[in-house]
Amino acid sequence: MISIKNVSKHYGTFKVLTDCSAEVEKGEVIVICGPSGSGKSTLIKCVNGLEPFQQGEIVVNGISVGDPKTNLSKLRAHVGMVFQNFELFPHMSVIDNLCIAQIKVLGRSREEAIERGRKLLERVGLLNQAEKFPGQLSGGQQQRVAIARALAMDPICMLFDEPTSALDPEMVNEVLDVMVGLAQEGMTMMVVTHEMGFARKVANRVIFMDEGRIVEDAPKEDFFSKPRSERAQLFLSKILQH
Amino acid sequence: MNYHWNWDIFLAETPSGSTTYLGWLLSGLEVTIAVSLSAWIIALIVGLFMGVFRTVPNRWLSGIATVYVEVFRNTPLLVQLFIWYFVMPELLPVSIGNAFKSINPFLQQFIAAMLCLALFTGARVCEQVRSGINSLSVGQRYAGLALGFTLPQTYRYAILPMAIRIILPPLTSEFLNIFKNSAVASTIGLLELAAQGRQLVDYTAQAYESFIAVTVLFMAINVVVMVLMHKIEARARVPGNAGGG
Amino acid sequence: MGYEFDWSSIPGALPYLWEGMIITLKITAVAVSVGIVWGTLLALMRMSGFKVLGWLAAGYVNLFRSIPLVMVLLWFFLIIPSVLVSLLDIPRSFDTRLVSAMVAFSLFEAAYYSEIIRAGIRSVARGQMGAANALGMSYAMAMRLVILPQAFRNMVPLLLTQGIILFQDTSLVYVSSLPDFFGVSYRVGSRDGRLVELLLFAGAVYFIISFIASQLVKHIQKRKTA
Ligand SMILES: Nc1ncnc2c1ncn2[C@@H]1O[C@H](COP(=O)(O)OP(=O)(O)OP(=O)(O)O)[C@@H](O)[C@H]1O
Numbered sequence: 001m002i003s004i005k006n007v008s009k010h011y012g013t014f015k016v017l018t019d020c021s022a023e024v025e026k027g028e029v030i031v032i033c034g035p036s037g038s039g040k041s042t043l044i045k046c047v048n049g050l051e052p053f054q055q056g057e058i059v060v061n062g063i064s065v066g067d068p069k070t071n072l073s074k075l076r077a078h079v080g081m082v083f084q085n086f087e088l089f090p091h092m093s094v095i096d097n098l099c100i101a102q103i104k105v106l107g108r109s110r111e112e113a114i115e116r117g118r119k120l121l122e123r124v125g126l127l128n129q130a131e132k133f134p135g136q137l138s139g140g141q142q143q144r145v146a147i148a149r150a151l152a153m154d155p156i157c158m159l160f161d162e163p164t165s166a167l168d169p170e171m172v173n174e175v176l177d178v179m180v181g182l183a184q185e186g187m188t189m190m191v192v193t194h195e196m197g198f199a200r201k202v203a204n205r206v207i208f209m210d211e212g213r214i215v216e217d218a219p220k221e222d223f224f225s226k227p228r229s230e231r232a233q234l235f236l237s238k239i240l241q242h
Numbered sequence: 243m244n245y246h247w248n249w250d251i252f253l254a255e256t257p258s259g260s261t262t263y264l265g266w267l268l269s270g271l272e273v274t275i276a277v278s279l280s281a282w283i284i285a286l287i288v289g290l291f292m293g294v295f296r297t298v299p300n301r302w303l304s305g306i307a308t309v310y311v312e313v314f315r316n317t318p319l320l321v322q323l324f325i326w327y328f329v330m331p332e333l334l335p336v337s338i339g340n341a342f343k344s345i346n347p348f349l350q351q352f353i354a355a356m357l358c359l360a361l362f363t364g365a366r367v368c369e370q371v372r373s374g375i376n377s378l379s380v381g382q383r384y385a386g387l388a389l390g391f392t393l394p395q396t397y398r399y400a401i402l403p404m405a406i407r408i409i410l411p412p413l414t415s416e417f418l419n420i421f422k423n424s425a426v427a428s429t430i431g432l433l434e435l436a437a438q439g440r441q442l443v444d445y446t447a448q449a450y451e452s453f454i455a456v457t458v459l460f461m462a463i464n465v466v467v468m469v470l471m472h473k474i475e476a477r478a479r480v481p482g483n484a485g486g487g
Numbered sequence: 488m489g490y491e492f493d494w495s496s497i498p499g500a501l502p503y504l505w506e507g508m509i510i511t512l513k514i515t516a517v518a519v520s521v522g523i524v525w526g527t528l529l530a531l532m533r534m535s536g537f538k539v540l541g542w543l544a545a546g547y548v549n550l551f552r553s554i555p556l557v558m559v560l561l562w563f564f565l566i567i568p569s570v571l572v573s574l575l576d577i578p579r580s581f582d583t584r585l586v587s588a589m590v591a592f593s594l595f596e597a598a599y600y601s602e603i604i605r606a607g608i609r610s611v612a613r614g615q616m617g618a619a620n621a622l623g624m625s626y627a628m629a630m631r632l633v634i635l636p637q638a639f640r641n642m643v644p645l646l647l648t649q650g651i652i653l654f655q656d657t658s659l660v661y662v663s664s665l666p667d668f669f670g671v672s673y674r675v676g677s678r679d680g681r682l683v684e685l686l687l688f689a690g691a692v693y694f695i696i697s698f699i700a701s702q703l704v705k706h707i708q709k710r711k712t713a
């Protein structure tokens with residue numbers, strides 16, 4: 001479903017990604033972790049073409065992301081993305097946040113869009129907040145709306161960039177629960193996160209990045225029981241101390 | 243000082259007969275409002291597009307917008323006005339230039355003043371729009387694009403609605419400025435408010451009354467604009483957003 | 488386009504244009520200096536806590552900020568001469584236009600400067616006034632020794648930018664037919680029937696000076712934040 005082959009990216013002389021390769025099969029859940037600045041966000045943004053890259057190839061559902069002829073908007077419409085800071089549109093009500101792209105991008109009628117939107121709000125437990133504005137919701141609620149917004153586009157896969165790291169601790173689980181549910185339904189997911197509990201529960205594989213390289217790409221059992229690289233070991237021990 | 247106050251002067255008939263001096267001021271007020279409002283609308287459109295151009299990843303568009311802003315912000319308004327009025331008709335193709343010079347003088351002055359104020363103010367609006375857009379997180383742009391919006395759609399639905407809300411206060415002061423700046427058009431003979439006040443002085447020598455009246459009218463414009471903009475700001479306020487709206 | 492440019496009247500007029508530029512720069516320099524001093528006083532008056540002083544300053548600032556500069560200039564050219572003549576007993580032949588222009592710009596700009604300065608003082612005073620008082624400084628002492636120096640350092644770019652705007656606005660003395668740079672350009676242009684060239688030339692000169700100055704301001708700003 002997602003195939004990343006030898007991708008490199010640099011800003012001027014600074015190499016952000018070096019020769020990264022990874023495969024994600026349909027229905028797989030991949031967790032990406034690594035120290036700050038290691039290029040996790042950059043890699044995941046390359047997958048839907050939000051960040052350009054200079055070398056290598058990324059193919060999503062048979063479509064090459066780096067190809068200048070690719071209609072990126074069309075591709076992105078079917079690749080859901082959830083951000084660290086939610087990035088809901090603050091000037092629109094929750095339900096409008098869910099409907100706008102359905103209407104303007106997918107061409108659904110307003111009624112259809114609202115119906116789909118309300119169903120997803122119900123699923124994330126926020127149907128009663130439909131008419132509120134993002135600024136009136138807690139962080140956890142906003143992130144659940146953001147997930148619902150991405151799901152409203154009927155994505156073939158979902159990308160998450162540290163979806164819980166901007167949240168107060170007591171709100172982390174409400175968001176993770178939604179994500180676990182998605183994973184169990186068979187959604188293909190790439191998740192940048194340091195929530196190792198989530199990884200243990202639903203991940204198929206864990207990718208560990210450091211200094212722009214994919215240092216380790218292993219089934220989760222192997223990753224947690226016997227990580228090969230020293231840096232991954234160090235990283236894990238640090239995280240567990242928290 | 244033995245100045246002779248005479249407030250009744252406004253009700254006196256002008257030498258031309260058909261109206262009072264107050265009538266002169268009011269017709270000046272009308273011209274001031276007409277030229278400022280029409281220029282403001284153009285300025286908003288130009289400023290919006292140029293401001294967006296300054297933030298898009300396209301060298302040509304951002305280059306054009308940068309040149310526009312620098313040129314129009316670094317030359318005096320008066321020079322710009324004279325260039326619109328005296329120079330443009332000469333530099334345009336002869337037929338258009340002559341057509342312009344053959345319409346009635348008031349229209350010539352009005353058009354020159356309107357274009358001048360519009361593009362002068364547009365450059366300032368452009369900078370406000372740009373800073374409004376830049377004050378939003380890049381995440382908003384990413385979020386729009388990630389939903390499958392094209393770049394224009396991302397601006398239309400995700401970025402501009404918030405950016406414009408953020409810049410409403412500075413836009414209010416640009417809106418006020420355009421009325422004040424329109425007084426410069428008196429130098430090319432446009433009979434707007436300040437020019438009518440001046441004319442009143444020339445005819446009656448009641449300088450103080452005239453200036454006080456004109457000042458009061460300008461202040462009235464200020465008050466109306468501020469009330470209007472406050473209403474717009476209140477309506478545009480986003481629930482739950484303390485700063486952003 | 489049908490217009491044939493002829494720039495030949497500019498070289499001969501350069502000495503006059505230069506004299507005009509001197510007048511322009513003189514007005515700018517005086518108005519910036521007096522404007523900043525008077526503007527600071529106005530800002531301090533507004534923040535002093537004496538109600539009457541505050542109202543007077545606020546009234547002054549709001550009055551000047553709500554009327555067009557052109558009107559202020561006309562107004563001053565009308566009254567300053569008679570005031571000067573009656574006060575100082577100077578001969579009627581004395582050219583009061585330059586003095587009038589300087590006074591008008593200074594008083595007008597002070598209103599704008601005072602708003603910049605007030606905002607600058609406020610942003611520093613928020614944290615520093617308490618600290619200075621804790622050290623036993625009086626209000627006046629804290630203002631003079633702690634707050635104003637910092638505020639002015641922060642405000643330099645804004646004050647300079649306002650100065651560049653003022654430099655451009657001095658062209659409005661055209662309404663008093665004072666021969667500043669723009670006035671001279673206009674006169675030479677109409678004398679020789681070369682208004683197009685002279686106006687474009689004047690615009691280019693204003694542009695080059697203002698553009699370079701604003702780039703310098705940007706540079707200063709960058710160094711400050713770096
Ligand atoms: N526009 C840019 N120009 C230059 N360098 C950049 C730019 N964007 C990101 N970088 C650099 O690229 C590197 C990788 O950034 P990235 O955001 O992908 O890291 P990350 O692994 O997501 O870190 P974090 O855990 O802090 O989110 C960082 O060192 C960052 O400083």
Ligand SMILES: [Mg+2]
Pocket residue numbers: 040041042161162
């Ligand atoms: Mg990141």
